[in-house]
Amino acid sequence: MNNVKISESVYYVGAVDWNLRDFHGYTTPRGVTYNSYLIVDEKVCLIDTVKAPFAPELLDRISQIIDPAKIDYIITNHIEPDHSSALPAVMARAPQAKVLLTEHGRTGIIKHYQQNYDFEVVKEGDVLELGRNKLQFVPVPMLHWPDSMISYLTGEQVLFSNDAFGQHISTTKRFDDENDLPQVLFEAEKYYANILLPFGKMVVKAVDKLKELPIQIVAPSHGVVWRKHIPEIVAKYQDWGRGKTTGKVIIAYDSMWGSTERMARQILEGVAAAGATGKLYKMSSADRSEVIRDMLEAGGILIGSSTLNNGMLPNMGALMTYIKGLRPTGKIGAAFGAYGWGGGAQNAIEEMLKGAGIAVTQPGVALKWVPDEEELHKCFEFGREFAHKVLAKI
Incomplete structure (x- = not known):
């Protein structure tokens, strides 16, 4: 097997799932990886495992480097099954670990696998001596589960970032x-969003x-390992975490007989006339998780139905x-749509926008049956007014 050295003491021993296309509702057209890392020092340490079906591949990779029975420590940075469900298979080969x-994490692993392994609970500031290197632990609860933590290898300055x-x-x-x-940054943005x-x-x-740690390598639990473009991805995370937005307006809609679609296209023309960047998505054919990626840095969201x-x-x-x-934070929104004998979609959308923390800054636009020229002009002005508000926030 093709084992890759991440640094002097660290090997990549994870698995690539080329065929997965749905990650609990998040589309993955480029597949996924389940990253696991083996540290071979005076002590041998495995950072996370892989999804259970790939346990044989994980153990084969480890076996090419060292007998799995020689693993001293297994670090479980996160208990979600894509990270941990091969743990029982690894423990069967390394029962002393x-x-x-x-x-x-301890309570979660016991609940998931009904096993009471030799656990050691760690907290912030705890250090594990491996020999030439040490592992420092940084719990990051709710990033994105309560059990989540990050591990840092001193000496070789590798951050296992979960x-x-x-x-x-x-x-x-x-x-x-x-x-x-x-392409990597596109997928990193989609993942964050x-x-x-x-x-x-x-x-x-x-x-x-x-920021307090000198970092040469960032080794996440999914995707590629960062060694050259670390400043770029860290800067992106700072912007995304703070809810920084641009002058982009996302228009997402669905239409029954075409009237709401005509409205959406005129609203888009108004957005463009104001000088903002507009993106149009029809949700009956759009990929929802990619729409969310596009919404991440957008200052405005218009929803039509x-x-x-x-x-x-x-x-x-x-x-x-x-x-x-x-x-999402730092965004404004509004609703639009056509109706027949009675409305209701616009009010429902506005309530959900507010419930999502998106500020509804102007009345929506709704029309009956098929838009006439005056109503289409109203849609154009609605889009232009909304876009000006988005641009004013930058």
């Missing part, structure tokens, strides 16, 4: 500078902690539920 994790700085991308090349950087967006305050705190049964169309209801859970 001590498992280091947070208190939340889900932070990750991406869902399959590649035979392990490092950022061996891959297409715009769909996984870490609700935890912006914790992201900022974590990045501030990491025809009225069905006094509410939104199903695709729009799913989108709004998703946005409400992600709780």
Whole structure:
């Protein structure tokens, strides 16, 4: 197997899942990786495992470097099954290994796997002596689970960053500078938007902690390892964590008989006339997780739907539920749509925008049946007025 050295003492022993296309509702057209790292020092330490079906591959990779029975420590930075579900298979080969994790991690591993391993609970500031190197532990609760932590290898200055700085991308090349950087950054942005967006305050705190550490390599739990473009991805996380936005307006809609679509296109013309960047998505055909990626840095979100049964169309209801859970910050929004004998979609959208923490700064626009020329002009002006408000926030 092709084992890659990350640094003098650290090997990549994870697995690439080329075929996965859905990560609990987050589309992964480029597949995913389950990253695991082996530290071979005076003591041998495994950082995380992989998803259970890939346990044989993980053990094969380890076996090419060292007998798994010689593993002294297993660090569980995060208990989610894509990181931990191969743990029982590893422990069967390394029964003497001590498992280091947070208190939340300990209770979670016991509940997941019904096993009471030789656990050692660690907290911030704790250090594990490995020989030439030491491991320092930085708990980062709710980034993005209560058990989450980051581990830092002194000496070789490797940060095992857990889900932070990750991406869902399959590649035979392990490092950022061996891959297409715009593609990697695109997937890093999509990953942040769909996984870490609700935890912006914790992201900022974590990045501030990491500034105190000299870091040569960032080894996340998913995607490529950062060794050249660390300043770029850290700067991105600072901006995303603080909710920094641009003059971009996302228009997401669905339409029953075409009237709401005509409205959306005129609103987009108004956005463009104001000098803002507009993006248009029809949710019956758009990829929701990529729409959310585009929304990450957008200053404004416009949501449109025809009225069905006094509410939104199903695709729009799913989108709004998703946005409400992600709780984006620093954005303004508004609603629009057409209806037949009775409305309802606009009010429902506005309530969900507010529930998501998005400021509704102007009345929406709704019309009956098919828009006439005057109503289309009203849509144009609605888009232009909204875009001016977005640009004024920059």
